[in-house]
Amino acid sequence: MTASTSSTAFLPLLGELSTPIYIIEERLLRRNLRLIADVAQRADIEVILAFKAFALWKTFPIFREYIHSTTASSLNEVLLAAEEFGRPPHTYSPAYTDGEIDEIARLSSHLTFNSLSQYHRFAEQVKKVNPALSMGLRVNPEYSEVGTLLYNPCAPGTRFGITADKLPDVLPAGVEGFHCHCHCESGSDVLQRTLVHIEEKFGKWLPQLKWLNLGGGHLMTRSDYDVDLLVSLMQGLHQRYPHLHIILEPGSAFAWQTGPLVAQVVDVVEDRGIKTAILNVSFTCHMPDCLEMPYHPAVRGAMCLGDEGREKAAQPTVYRLGGNSCLSGDFMGYWQFNHPLCVGDEVVFEDMIHYTTVKTNMFNGISHPSIAMLTVEGKISLLRRFTYEDYRDRMD
Numbered sequence: 001m002t003a004s005t006s007s008t009a010f011l012p013l014l015g016e017l018s019t020p021i022y023i024i025e026e027r028l029l030r031r032n033l034r035l036i037a038d039v040a041q042r043a044d045i046e047v048i049l050a051f052k053a054f055a056l057w058k059t060f061p062i063f064r065e066y067i068h069s070t071t072a073s074s075l076n077e078v079l080l081a082a083e084e085f086g087r088p089p090h091t092y093s094p095a096y097t098d099g100e101i102d103e104i105a106r107l108s109s110h111l112t113f114n115s116l117s118q119y120h121r122f123a124e125q126v127k128k129v130n131p132a133l134s135m136g137l138r139v140n141p142e143y144s145e146v147g148t149l150l151y152n153p154c155a156p157g158t159r160f161g162i163t164a165d166k167l168p169d170v171l172p173a174g175v176e177g178f179h180c181h182c183h184c185e186s187g188s189d190v191l192q193r194t195l196v197h198i199e200e201k202f203g204k205w206l207p208q209l210k211w212l213n214l215g216g217g218h219l220m221t222r223s224d225y226d227v228d229l230l231v232s233l234m235q236g237l238h239q240r241y242p243h244l245h246i247i248l249e250p251g252s253a254f255a256w257q258t259g260p261l262v263a264q265v266v267d268v269v270e271d272r273g274i275k276t277a278i279l280n281v282s283f284t285c286h287m288p289d290c291l292e293m294p295y296h297p298a299v300r301g302a303m304c305l306g307d308e309g310r311e312k313a314a315q316p317t318v319y320r321l322g323g324n325s326c327l328s329g330d331f332m333g334y335w336q337f338n339h340p341l342c343v344g345d346e347v348v349f350e351d352m353i354h355y356t357t358v359k360t361n362m363f364n365g366i367s368h369p370s371i372a373m374l375t376v377e378g379k380i381s382l383l384r385r386f387t388y389e390d391y392r393d394r395m396d
Helices: 026-043 057-063 075-085 101-107 116-129 188-202 227-240 288-292 306-312 388-394
Strands: 021-025 070-072 090-093 110-113 134-138 175-179 211-213 245-248 261-271 274-279 302-304 318-322 331-337 346-349 370-374 380-384
Touching (some): 021 026, 026 227, 026 370, 057 075, 057 380, 070 075, 075 101, 110 116, 110 175, 110 211, 134 211, 188 227, 274 331, 306 331
Parallel strands (some): 021 370, 070 090, 090 110, 134 175, 175 211, 211 245, 274 318
Antiparallel strands (some): 021 261, 261 274, 261 346
């Protein structure tokens, strides 16, 4: 990930707010939202927020100024859309269950099924619950440029979507849309190549549909993303299929580079020439994508040397960063700082709002980062502080 455009203005404003803390900057969030709204208008498409990447509901009043809907993948996310965003979501889940399907259908505007078996099992039932519901199928174009298999929804043996060879020539009654997701923080050039495969595989069914959801992973707010190409691709799609309503549901793009995670050094330990700065945050608890992807996050005021920095570990300002959990692998390295680190020093991890805030956990009962917003007026607004009761209640 590249360096953030976050300001440093919030650091003196933290005052008595304890770190660690995620800080989302309203100015940067609105910058992204304006760009996304402009893309939607120029391309004549609908861009909706995927909760799997961002679900800080206290910011939803800001989102509603720019977008009109969201996408959910579980009953809890459906309820969040209904109760906090105020509008029914587009819903997709790998599998719906008997105990939840009725409420999901009642509260959703669109419902996508992952398989024909799920469709045949629930379609008639959900239409009775919500006659206005628009139903669709997730399809698999068997093409993705996502390099990390953990994040590749089209990898061989995937559990996601229906391949073209499994679809009947005439779609089942009630199917109004296709959902296709095969990107991850990708550029519009990847979408250009992906569309070729989608149309080759599924073009004969597109005239039977009302909508086409091209999923997430469209990182249109990244500085090097070719927005004009995206708009052109969508305009071309409209020309070929003028009857189709086109939907994109990015997650990262909304909160991309909108704020950091601020941590503190609580100890420095050394073994065999490797200095590890132990922090009051955890990679496995608070930044899990760093270990899963994996990637080395940008740290403000430090140069990332990666895992190849081992030969520089003896230098006085080079540190591996370690989390405060009992997991042996809860560390990353190496970074070169501009000064030796001491207990109490702040370590600021850039771009830690998207995905990170929704994937955190309370493993080991480690103090959970608070969540705050730096408003456009330059004030820190505390959105949530976590306590022992939050940890205890998870064990009820």
